[in-house]
Structure formats: C-alpha cells, structure tokens
Amino acid sequence: MQTLIVYAHPEPRSFNRALLDRSVQVLTGQGHEVVVSDLYAMGFNPVASAADFSERRFPDALQYDREQKHAHEHQAFAPDIQAEIDKLRACDLLILQFPLWWFSVPAILKGWIDRVFVNGVVYGKGRRFDTGGLRGKRALVCTSTACYPEMVAPDGLLAALDINLWHLQHGTLGYAGCDVLRPFAAWSIHYTTPEARAGYLDAYEQRLRQIEQEEPMPMHRLEEFGADWRLRPGIEPRTAGHRRPAAEGAR
Amino acid sequence: MQTLIVYAHPEPRSFNRALLDRSVQVLTGQGHEVVVSDLYAMGFNPVASAADFSERRFPDALQYDREQKHAHEHQAFAPDIQAEIDKLRACDLLILQFPLWWFSVPAILKGWIDRVFVNGVVYGKGRRFDTGGLRGKRALVCTSTACYPEMVAPDGLLAALDINLWHLQHGTLGYAGCDVLRPFAAWSIHYTTPEARAGYLDAYEQRLRQIEQEEPMPMHRLEEFGADWRLRPGIEPRTAGHRRPAAEGAR
Secondary structure, three states: EEEEEOOOOOOOOOOOHHHHHHHHHHHHHHOEEEEEHHHHHOOOOOOOHHHHHHHOOOOOOOOHHHHHHHHOOOEEEEEHHHHHHHHHOOOOEEEEEEOOOOOOOOOOHHHHHHHHHEOOOOOEEEEEEHOOOOOOOOEEEEEEEOOHHHHHHHOOOOOOOOHOHHHHHHHHHHHHEEEEEEEEEEHHHHHHHHHHHHHHHHHHHHHOOOOOOOOOOOOHHHEEEOOOEEEEOOOOOOOOOOOOOOOOOOO | EEEEEOOOOOOOOOOHHHHHHHHOOHHHHHHHEEEEEEEEHOOOOOOOOOOEEEOOOOOOEEEEEEHHHHHHHHEEEEHHHHHHHHHHHOOOOOEEEEEEEEEEEEHHHHHHHHHOOOOOEEEOOOOOOHHHHOOOOOEEEEEEOOOOHHOOOOOOOOHHHHOOOOOHHHHHHHHOOOOEEEOOOEEEEEHHHHHHHHHHHHHHHHHHHHOOOOOOOOOOOOOHHHOOEEEEEOOOOOOOOOOOOOOOOOO
16 A cells, blocks of 8 residues: 655644654555654645646636646646646555644645646546546545534534535545545543653554545445435435534424 | 735736736725735745744744744744735735635745735634734735636535635634635636626625624624533534535435
C-alpha cells in the first residue's frame, strides 16, 4: 500500500508532529511505502493564481478550474502542482493531517487542495463520488483540536464533527471518489496529560495497523440521485448531512 | 454602518468582482462607509507562522492560539495582521466574498481567518456565540459557484448549502459572535446568460439595501447548552446542523 500524508503544522515539536512520526513508523514497519508532503517544511504556496499555468486556454480572464483541465491536457501545470498531482495519483491511502483551525484545514492545506485537486484528474466530465477521479483510494482525516468530544456530539455546542467536516470529508474527499474513513481526532490537546497523549498515539497506531480492513463511512452513490440531483423517492438518507429534520416536537 | 468586505478572487474581470463593485457602489450610495480587503491585490500572506509575532510567550514551541492571546495583550502582532484586526473591530457588517472552492473559502481567505480571527479578541475566555468577541456585528457570506441550487437541497447531491458552509457560518462567524445572515449565492456562474448575471447583481443590490433590517439565521444561545456542552433537555434543535435524525423509515 502506498500512502501519501499531507501534513500541515508549523511546529516540529508539536503533538501533531508526534502523530505524523508515529504513523510513518507504523506504516513503513508494515512494509508500506510512505510519502510525506510536509507543507510548512516545503514552503508550499497555497495561493491559486494565473502563475499556476505555463499556457492558457482563456488568456483574457482567469477561469481557474477550466485552466486546470487545459493544463492537465497540455502538461502545463507549475512544477510544484504537478509533483503533488503525481504523488496523489500514485497513492492508495491519502491522509490529511493537520490541527483543526476554525473547523477546517489550515490555509496552507486548503491551498494544497485548491491547487492539486484539479479538474480533469480529480473531478470533471461526470467524475464525482463513486465515479470520482480518486475512486479506489482510501482517505483519512487525522486532526488535533482544542475541542472536547462532547462539543461535537450531534446536539453539542458545535454540532456533530461530521457536520463540521462535511465540506472536507464529503464535499472534497468524497466528491473526489475516495472511500472516506472515520476521522481520527486527538481532543483538547493543550490540556491533556502525557499519558493521554501516549494513549492517542497508541490509538492512532492501532487504527493504522488495520486501516486496509476498515469500513468506510456511508456515502450515497450517484445513481441514488435523480436527474434533479436529489435523492430518488424511497432512498433513505444514510449520511449525517443528508438526514432529514425530525418530526415537529420529536426528540 | 461601517462595512468590511474581505474579497478573495484572483481575476479582476470575474463576475465575483462585478458583485464586489456593485456592493461598494450600493453601500457607499446609501452613505455607509466601506472598507475592502482585496486579498489577492494586497498579496496577503495566508500562512500562519511564528513570524506573526514580534515577541513570544512560549518561545520553545509554537502554540499559535496561545501566542495570539499574548500578542494581543502585548501589541506584538505582525503589522499586516494588526491592520486587519483593526478593520474587523471597526466594522458593523462583515462580508466574506469569494468563489466557492471545495465548499469553502479559497486558501488566501482561510489564511485571513486563521491569522486575523485571533484568540483574545474574537474568542477565548468564554467568548463565543452570543458572548463572542464580534457580537453585535452582522456577517454575510457572498459566493459564486459552479453548483446548481438543487444540488444543495437538504436531500441534494451535496446536502444543504448550510451544511456545506457549517464550518464557516456556524463554526467561524457564529462562534465569533456575529449575527449571520442567509448566504448570497450566484449559481452555476460559468453557464449563465448575461441576463441571469445582471439578475444576480440586482438581487444582491436588493439584499444589501435592506441588510440592516434582515433577520439573522437561527443560532443557539450558549445558555441553551448544559455543562456537558449539549442542548439541555427540552431545547429543540433550531439549526440545520443540530437537527436530529428522522425516525427510522420516516420520510
């Protein structure tokens, strides 16, 4: 199994970095190949712009997604983007590892997605969800957060973690065709004991040792939606995002 | 009314830019003060790092949110951050305007949030939601997207727009204390007619003309949650994110 870990943390002495180190150790120990894109160490440029293309289909005004498609067809991506696309296409397991900042990825990782999840490879021409360009690959979000788990219960202060991560797990990784695994979260990390931190590292190791056998989270297949893009009659919502409001007054 | 528009689009000839221009024209025409942070034009740096602080409380290892609090107390923010904090604190209405990229903001705008929504001003010490640092300010997401509106119906291909934007509208703007207004979206913008585009501009103008009277989206108050961070017994979920699963088999 080939693993790509896209890692976005500014501090090499962080607990998040310890999670990364453990994952590399465990996966390589099992004989897997592991590639790490350490975005901060690479000085990765997260800002999508016209400079990302060495030739343009529409030179008058930048239509970023259309130029991605053209660049893919004409080998016209900036080298830093092409290198990441190549890593992405080669992997069987994609891990996005980051501290949860404002219920999403740090900007440097958002820019990796903006620039590397390109039209023509990852999506486009009907490629999405179970026909997505990354179908057959597994994807895992691994994050550390100041939150307590109770805060991201369905009726918690922040609503369910899956709802907070919906744009990333469903709208990005799922849309791209990945089999998305349950996220791994290390909670309230500023305030944990050394023992709790060691426990998180061990729990992450256990997850990774069995990651090839894990059942992905439920996701609807394209064929479950009608021509109006809505779930066909009789199809029950199977995801947190698609659940329907409870009947009035029910609890 | 003082308005801060944080604008993140790489192309000055885009439709998104036309929305910006119309909003500035309408709001200034009504006598409001308008400040625009045009992140691409400013070359805004979206990458949070140790360089954001001129002095450190914990110099050994970067704990970004803790250093934000310290920097606020010691006037130790990098000048580009402090300038944006000052604009943010001064505004009555905050508009985030951007093309919807992977169901979130472009990286350059995520970095503005990461670096400018700082601990000690926007949140921290119990400040959140109705006690958040930005309470009393209105906030509006204005976006253009390749999506069709049917795709973001509650049972649509991508699930409801509010679910996709949950991390931003609830987890960021709402958490910070803003009164969050319904988002404004211009749909499937690559494929619209000039008449449809003119219609979006006019619809946006109408929204802005009455923006001070608009009812914000429902959001739970802190007191509705118990000490366990979950909705107290008897409190009905009032938001898309907090809705409970429908009874088995119900539709």
